[in-house]
Amino acid sequence: MDNISTDMLFVVLGILIFISAYFSGSETGMMSINRYRLKHLEKQNHRGAKRVSKLLAKPDKLIGLILIGNNLVNIFATLITGIIAQRLYGDAGVFYSGLLLTLVILIFAEITPKTLAALYPEKVAFPSSLILTLLLKLLYPFVIAVNWITNGILAILGISSEQREQHSLSSEELRTVVNESGALLKAQDQDMLVGILDLENVTVEDIMIPRNELVGIDINNEWKRIQKQLTQSNHTRVLLYRDNIDDVVGYVHVRDALRLVSKEQFTKATLLRAVREIYFIPEGTPLNVQLLKFQHAKERLGLVVDEYGDIQGLVTLEDILEEIVGDFTTTMTPTTSDEVNIQPDGSYLVDGSATVRDVNKEMTWNFPTDGPKTINGLILEYLEDIPEANLSVRISGYPLEIIEVKDNMIKTVRILPDFYDGIKT
Structure with missing residues (x-):
């Protein structure tokens, strides 16, 4: 040196x-x-x-x-x-x-x-x-x-050099990656990918048409009335039952009915022969599982049943796909926008039958989703009673005013999200 x-x-x-x-x-x-x-x-x-x-x-x-x-x-x-x-x-x-x-x-x-x-x-x-x-x-x-x-x-020290953390992502981590992708993915593509990941966290009860809103045809009615109901139906597949919805016969495709009409073979007997077997879905089934079951069974709709076999609602393949791609323009069920109406004072009038999950998703609110599925059910669970109109409550920090109660159900609720202060009740 x-x-x-x-x-x-x-x-x-x-x-x-x-x-x-x-x-x-x-x-x-x-x-x-x-x-x-x-x-x-x-x-x-x-x-x-x-x-x-x-x-x-x-x-x-x-x-x-x-x-x-x-x-x-x-x-x-x-x-x-x-x-x-x-x-x-x-x-x-x-x-x-x-x-x-x-x-x-x-x-x-x-x-x-x-x-x-x-x-x-x-x-x-x-x-x-x-x-x-x-x-x-x-x-x-x-x-x-x-x-x-x-x-x-x-x-x-009891540590093997072969032990190595696996570079695999959980669904929550994948969701974070998608949400943080920024300009790499379009907002619509992000929503679709997140929708796919959310399927495992959503059950058929969250998206089903509830029992009280099911539309079908009683085959014990007069033949003219059955014809009228079929021709005026807004759905391509129509439920058929005897006397009440618990006794379901199956469903019929309107296309099959029109084929019978064209052949001049349209009778109650031929209609019953055209009935297709109904597919039943256990409640609590995650949407990702049900989507695969629909695919394997080649089915497009099914009735949700509880542990006692009682019908709770109806789910279609389109309902599941809408969770991924958004609402179809051809859907006949009411959208969240139809069920939530803004008022001049900044409050919102909400249909009591609106699902909590859809309202949260559309309005970016934070009502609890681990209990009742509808706004009506959420308030009834909170009060533990059927309330009178003009009663005000606060749930998850949101002030709610009950506007209309009918047939033991809360029909309309006013929600004041601008007053939300984050207080959990």
Whole structure:
């Protein structure tokens, strides 16, 4: 060292700090890279992605290589700094040179390169993988020896080097990825993807047409009345029952009825022969499960039944698809917009039969969804009684005024969301 000039030592020190910055940035870039995008690029035969993926397949060796190189460089930088300080300022300068070198390494070899690599991991990792691959071949015996020692220490602690966190995402994590995709996905596409992920959290009761709103035809009625109901039906599939909805015969497709009419064979007997068997759905079935069941059974609608076999409502394939793509323009069921009407004073008149989940989704409100399915049911559960009109309550921080009660049901409610103060009751 005595034969090397001080100026040359400064040059070597600068090079060592630069190399230290390279190792620090490479480590952050390699570990920060998006694994799913990496797999995508790898499938497209991206050379840099393939190199990075190969290095990340054995993270213990990669980290060992980077740390060996970084520590060696930093140690030599410390030695050279001490020699320079000794020459310029004597023994007293050695102490202060250590403090100065720490600050320089922290700023220029740690924080700055790691921040840059975290912001642009691909731009750092892909070119860096060329050098790291070469260094790994050159220093492989040394890396293996170091890893053997560290793995032995981990084994003593009861930790296997083969234990590795799996890079798989839960549905909640996938939902976060979709919501944070920003400009990468259109808002409509985001809503559809989130809708698919939400299917497992929604049951058939949440979207079914409730029993009291089911429309069907009593086959025990007079034939002329049945004909009139069929011709005036707003649905392509019509339920048929005897006397009451609990005695369901099946359903008939209006297309089949029209075919019988065209052949002049349209009688009650021929209509009954055209009846299709009804499909039953246990309550509590998640929508993602029911969607697959509809697909396997080649069915498009089903009646939801409780544990006693009593009919609770009706669910169609279109209802499930609307949870993904939004309302169809051809739907005959009332939309949330029809059930929630804004008033001049800023309040909202809400139909008591409106589902809590749909109202929350449409209006971005926060009524509880783990209990009753409708606004009427929510208020009845809260009061534990059938109220009179003009009664006011507060549920989940929202002031509600009961406007109309009829047939033991709350028909209309006024909601004042502007007064929401976040108080949970």
